[in-house]
Structures are given as structure tokens and as C-alpha cells.
Amino acid sequence: MKRRGALFWLQLGFTLFVCAFLIVPVFLSMMAGLTVNYLTGIESGLTLRWVGEVWSGYRDTIFLSMGIALACLAGTLVLGIPAAYALAKRPTAMTRAIEELLVMPVAVPGLATALALIVTYGAAGGFRTSWTFILTGHILFTLPFMVRSVLAVLNAIDLNTLEEGAASLGAGFTQRFFHVVLPNCRTGILAGSLMVVTLSMGEFNMTWLLHTPLTKTLPVGLADAYASLRLEVGSAYTLIFFLMIMPLLLALQAMTRHVR
Template identity: 80%
Template sequence: MPPLIFSLQLAFTLAVCAFLIVPVVLSVLAGLTVNYFVGLESGLTLKWVIEVWNGYRDTLFRSVGIALACLALTLVLGVPAAYALARAKSRLGRAFEELLMLPVAVPGLATALALIASYGALSGFRTSWAFILVGHALFTLPFMLRAVLAVLSAIDLKTLEEGAASLGAGPWQRFVHIVLPNCRDGILAGSLMVLTLSMGEFNLTWLLHTPLTKTLPVGLADAYASLRLEVGSAYTLLFFLMIVPLLLAMQALARPRRRRFIPADDTDLAPLALKP
């Protein structure tokens, strides 16, 4: 590659990175400065972070809890649904798949209004965090479904299952030992999207929450609207501190597993078997 073209590509990449990263850095610095309008000359402080932690830490833990519950719910519903759709390659299956994609196409506010109209009369349910969880699950389920379905559609699932069935594996054994290991990458990709989308979801949550069930994005919006800019920026900093470890953990799980060749049986002269 000519040096000029490489230099231009590098400069463009650095410009894009700066465009994306600089606002984040400035927001973090705003939450650590004594007075944002004066700048760093006013000094650095953790006062705003401590103030946000003391006043809003319940929203942080609630958001993490809802995100993890949403992940569990989408795994239980999305993976079997993707498996069923991968096996049922028919017009009805494709129509059902498109039906499951509707929550993504419909605005979040419309979905929230539909949930309120349907279940708003259930006072105990309406005022609990489970009501927000249902909205998040509706919104994130298509992302889990699509990620897993894309992986299952790329492999010869029928042949693998037929081979396992010929060795005596039942439906449950085939699902656990054949389907799940082969769609591991899709499950991890879907899990990453579900966690990040649930943690940052605002439109649905804005209508579904109550004063006692605020989540992190709602509290962040309140902080920016009604408090000092430094408080809102400190809230953003805490958001990063909560979400980044989750993302790093998911990325670590998504790394390919190392495999090595070992003899299938020390007393057998059979060829080497591939084992994890």
C-alpha cells in the first residue's frame, strides 16, 4: 500500500475516533471538575460523583438488575424460538419471524402506551420493576432472536441432529449438546446487545417507570434537566463504570475457546480426537 494512501486512511480513522471519543471524555471531565464553566482551572473533585452515588445509586442497581433479568428472559424465550424457526423453514415460520421483529419497527413510546393500555389496570404490576422488564424484553428479544438465528442458519443443523439422533440422542440431548454449543457465538452476540440496550433504554422506560422504579437513563435525564451539569456528567461517569465491566466480561466470553488434540483413548489406536 502506498504511504500516502495509508497516511490518509490513518488520519481518517483517527478523526472518526476523535469525533466519537472526545464528547465522552469531555462529559467525564465535566463530572470531575469543581465548576464546568470555569474548566479544569477550577480543580478536580469527586464531590459530584459522591452526590450522585448517595442520591441515585438505587437507579444504578435497578438498571443492572433489570438488564440481567431481561437477558435471562430473552435467553429462555429467544434461543428456543430461534431453534424452532431454524428448523421450520416455511412461509409460516418466516411470517412468525417478521412478527417477532415488530417491536423494533414500532416506536418505543407506542409500545409503552400499548403495555399501559393492556396492563395498566393491574396496580401491583404497573408499579413494579417487572412492568419495565416486560417492555425491555419485548424490545430486546428480536436482537437475541436474530443473532442466534443467523448462526443456526449458517450451519447444517439438520445433518448434525440426524447424526446425533442416529447415536441415540433424544430431543433434549440434541438441543443441549448439539444446538447450544454450535450457536454459542450467536448467543454471546445477542447477550451483548440485550445488556447494552436494556441498560440504556430510555423511550420505553420513560413512560413505564414510576417515581419508585426509576432506572439509570431516566435518572440521568432528570439530572441533566433539573440539576447542575456537573451532576449529570457525574451520573454519566457512573453509567460508564457500570456498563464497561459488563461489556468487557461479555467480550471475554465471546473469545474463541482454545482446542487441542489429544488421543481419544490411550489404549485405542484410533485417530486423534478433537476435544476442547
């Protein structure tokens, strides 16, 4: 075997350094949530007290966030897949313009979108105070990611010929869509879903403006906790966030890889 040169060790060292730079704060933050007194340090002992406090005080934000993320996923699937299909089916100058317009909510700062929503619908009392108000913002923001990833797959397969093949065998529109179109863009759907759930779960920018005291999501609650409570509570919150979101993301990622 060839002896590894100095360059290899230098690169390895640098990579490990960067990893440590990123991971150590996460680890410290999680540890802080389990420490009796952060200022004293780990000698003060470990406790689940802060985790318990977060659970009793902020449990609702966690479930609300998950609910919104799943509803957002459902919304982007129902809106995004047909939109991508329509865009892929007839590539004209107009559909290309629509495709570009769809990306606007990503380019425009979340605060601006949120303000626009409030200005337009703020007076609609029931809607303004309901969690669906936040959901609307999240769908606006995440829809482009779903459309784009489904569209990329649809453009890569020869959609028209596949559909013509199915039609020649007697399949009507609905059968073609469910038997041929959907199964062949599932990699795009899964990749888009992963994106949508992740973005919705972690969205703070826009949600911070859209939320009400009764519709607080996890990231908003986290900001609250850091701003007004002990550091240990905020850290315990982060820990819970990790524990909740990691299995979800890993499962989605595993599904995407499995399908490929």
C-alpha cells in the same frame, strides 16, 4: 519500504479527526463530572463530590438497571433460544412470517410500544408499579435480537443432520438439545446476549414512559439529573454509567471472541 503518499496522511488525519470528534465530548463530559465548577473550568480543581452525590442519590437506579438487564437477558434466553430453534427446525412460509413479526417491536417506536403496554396493563396496579413492567417492555424490544442472532447460527450449521446423527447414537430430544444444539449455537447466543444487555442497559425511549418514581432506571435517572440538577452531577452520573457498563461489555465481548 514504500514511502507513504499524501493520500495516506490525509486519510490518517481524517480518521483521527473523526475519532477526536467522537471522543472529545465524552472525555469532556467525564471531566466535567470531576471538576469543582465547570463554568470556571479545570482551574477550579478536581473533586469526587459530584460522584459521591450521584452515588447516594441515584445508586438504586444503577442497580435496578443492572437487575433489569440481567433479568431481560434471562428472559430472552429462555424465550428466544427455543423460538429460534423452532423457527430453524421447520422453515415454512408461516415460520418466516413469524420471524418478520418478531422484528416489529424494533421497527415500532418505543414510545408506541410503551403506550400500548400502559393502555393494556396500566390498570393492573401491582404490575404497573413493579420493575417487571419495565422488564416486559425491555424483553419485547430485545427479544428479536436474541432470536435473530441464534437463528443465523442455527441456519448456518446443518441442524437437522447433526440432530439425526445424535439420535442415531441413541440420544433423545433433551440430550440432543443440550449436547448438540446448544453448544453449536453458543456464538449466536453470546452475540445475542451482548446485544440484549447493551440495549436493555441503555434503553430510554420506552422506559421513560414505563417507569414510576420508584422504578427509575439509569438512563431515566440520567435524563433527570441533566434536566434538573447541576451539569457536574449529570456528568458524574455519565462517568459512573461508563465505569459500570464498560467492564460488563468488555467481558461479554471477550467471551464471544474466545468462543470463536
